[in-house]
Amino acid sequence: xxxxxxxxxxxxxxxxIFTAASRSDDLWGPLNFLVGDWNGEGGGKPGQGPGNMxxxxxxDRQVMINKxxxxxxxxxxxxxxxxxxxxxxxxxxxxxKLRATYxxxxxxxxxxxxxxxxxxxxxxxxxxxxxSTPRFRLTYIRRENNMDIKFEIAPPGKPDAFTAYVxxxxxxx
Numbered sequence: 585x586x587x588x589x590x591x592x593x594x595x596x597x598x599x600x601i602f603t604a605a606s607r608s609d610d611l612w613g614p615l616n617f618l619v620g621d622w623n624g625e626g627g628g629k630p631g632q633g634p635g636n637m638x639x640x641x642x643x644d645r646q647v648m649i650n651k652x653x654x655x656x657x658x659x660x661x662x663x664x665x666x667x668x669x670x671x672x673x674x675x676x677x678x679x680x681k682l683r684a685t686y687x688x689x690x691x692x693x694x695x696x697x698x699x700x701x702x703x704x705x706x707x708x709x710x711x712x713x714x715x716s717t718p719r720f721r722l723t724y725i726r727r728e729n730n731m732d733i734k735f736e737i738a739p740p741g742k743p744d745a746f747t748a749y750v751x752x753x754x755x756x757x
Contacts, residue, residue: 611675611682614708615648617726624733625756635667637754648673650684669710673698684709686722686755696719713743721746730755 600749617669618639625634634735635654648669675685682698686709696709705726711719719738724731731754736746 611680612645612648614705615673615682615698616630617705618650618707618724619730621650622731622754623757624727624752635752635754636757646674671696686738694702696720716740719743719746727753 595753606713610726619641621636621638623634623636630672634702635652637649637650637652640649640679650669650673652667652669652671656667658664667688667690671684673682674680684696684698686692686696688693691729694711696711697708700706707724709720709722711721713719717740721734721736721738722737723734725733732751733754734751735749737749738744738746
């Protein structure tokens with residue numbers, strides 16, 4: 585009888601672990617299409633220019649790493665610029681939500697909450713609303729053979745008044 589009770593406890597806990605793992609994997613599901621190497625062109629306030637990004641799994645699929653590189657040619661108002669970025673996507677400590685931390689070569693660090701929706705698959709990275717600071721929203725929209733990307737900024741004191749700063753389309757390499 586003790587062995588039967590022990591077996592039932594082991595099976596029940598195994599099912600709980602499996603169910604928790606399935607919920608955790610479901611968090612990543614909408615983001616799976618991001619994995620790969622992408623090339624694209626875009627435009628916005630920095631100007632028109634080519635860029636690329638790569639999204640890879642790391643740490644035994646515990647985090648996603650998104651690296652971006654964009655080049656903007658000189659214009660009459662500014663010199664040529666290069667923009668490099670690194671974003672680490674991870675499960676928050678509760679394991680029930682995805683978050684991201686973004687870094688770039690201009691010294692920006694942005695904390696994002698992640699929202700996903702379907703039809704079309706859309707992933708939104710929305711920065712935390714902090715007093716006296718701009719708010720940021722980065723959106724990826726999956727298309728048939730490519731992905732639309734839009735980066736928006738809301739001014740301090742107007743956390744939901746987003747306007748496009750940079751947008752473009754990338755295609756899988």
